[in-house]
Amino acid sequence: MSLDQKFDEAALKVKAFTKRPTDQELLQVYALFKQATVGDNTTAKPGLLDLKGKAKWQAWMDKKGTSQDAAKEAYIKLAEELALKYQ
Template sequence: MSTFEQAVENAKILKVTPPDADLLIIYGLYKQATVGDCNTAKPGMLDFKGKAKWEAWNGRKGMSQDEAKQAYVDKVAQLVEQYGLQ
């Protein structure tokens, strides 16, 4: 299992659910790492959750997938240190 795959698993078993801001960061990094640049249309203005997620991903445009994987691993490691695992 790669360090990225381990970080994905660790993100699922944090003791505490991180704040929305941190969740959006790891969401955007995960999508950039696994898909690449955002390839979907921006959700409508009344879809607040979808819009926030889209913006978190689209804000990573131009970042390589390897850079995104490393940033994801680093962010999850910080969250594990902060909150611990179940």
Template sequence: MVSFEEATELAKKFSKKPTDAEFLEFYGLFKQATVGDVNIEKPGVLDLKNKAKYEAWNSQKGLSKDAAKDAYVKVYEKYAPQYA
């Protein structure tokens, strides 16, 4: 199993771009693992991209940083065969 740090670096080097939903899965877990619970204002209704990112991060609320790192690695391992 790769470490969280390795998974984040390897995910940046995917040869193909993950779908938006898959990207948001990575994003929410990454933010939870590195920052913790969401700590920013919710973007406005018309700011669709940032609102989606906010919601992906907020959906991980309460997850410990270590649990988020483990979950990120599992998500990486799930998608790596498809995109690496």
């Protein structure tokens, strides 16, 4: 199975969780997904009052410089770990 196929399968696993991961875990899932699919964050930082948006933006920005393939591999690994806890 190719890396992209494994990544897509992991994304489906994350969507099928029956319990909600912690906010920190969700931020990591989000950041790795964005880094894997889009690459480095080049968007403007959200406004002062958008706390959720700022947290997501910062989590993605923290992954800056990570290659898309490395982000996919990290996402797959994280999805597997979380699946044991939340499915």
